[in-house]
Amino acid sequence: MTLVELDVVARWLHLLGLLVWIGHNYANVIQRPRYVAVDAMDAAATEQLFMQAARREHGTFRYASLVVLASGLYMLWFRGIVADALALRGQFAVLGLGVWIGLLMTANLWFVLWPHQKKVLGFVPAPHAERVRCTRVTFLSSRTNTILSFPAVFLMIAGAHAPMLF
Numbered sequence: 001m002t003l004v005e006l007d008v009v010a011r012w013l014h015l016l017g018l019l020v021w022i023g024h025n026y027a028n029v030i031q032r033p034r035y036v037a038v039d040a041m042d043a044a045a046t047e048q049l050f051m052q053a054a055r056r057e058h059g060t061f062r063y064a065s066l067v068v069l070a071s072g073l074y075m076l077w078f079r080g081i082v083a084d085a086l087a088l089r090g091q092f093a094v095l096g097l098g099v100w101i102g103l104l105m106t107a108n109l110w111f112v113l114w115p116h117q118k119k120v121l122g123f124v125p126a127p128h129a130e131r132v133r134c135t136r137v138t139f140l141s142s143r144t145n146t147i148l149s150f151p152a153v154f155l156m157i158a159g160a161h162a163p164m165l166f
């Protein structure tokens, strides 16, 4: 496969990965439009909530973020604009800002959401009060990525198709 063909495959994987990753976030907004204070529930209801979350946990959306990151970095490298985009130089500043938001979203998912989610799910042992606290952290972390996805999509598309407008 030539590098050009790989660039086309990378763009396809970039958008597919996004559909899974950000799609999961949007589905969360529909399923849980607002945070329900878990500690207001009795122990049995809380345990059932934790078990439901554990059964739903498949990790696909988390690994989709790595597909988005790898395909995005390949497309940057293929265009020879890694440094220009990350340094927000000239016409690459628009795409670059989108990339920085994308990197922030990926770090939020892997270094904030997932470590706390593991406690909620019982994959990492934690006292009940700590698991309850983590449900709020995971809710806010997920919502943050949902909101960040709006400027990220805009800046990526504008950076890809209309950098001269900026």
Ligand code: HEM
Residues within 6 Å of the ligand: 011, 014, 018, 022, 068, 069, 071, 072, 073, 075, 076, 079, 095, 098, 099, 101, 102, 103, 105, 106, 148, 149, 150, 152, 153, 156, 157, 159, 160, 161
């Ligand atoms: C994680 C780091 C990311 C990197 C390094 C990255 C990099 C890139 C690059 C280089 C392009 C192609 C630009 C061009 O055609 O000149 C692109 C396109 C795009 N990216 Fe990203 N991206 C990342 C994350 C994201 C995220 C988080 C989103 C959305 C939430 C996103 C949405 C898009 C969209 C919608 C396109 C335009 C596709 C098109 O119009 O063909 N990217 N990205």
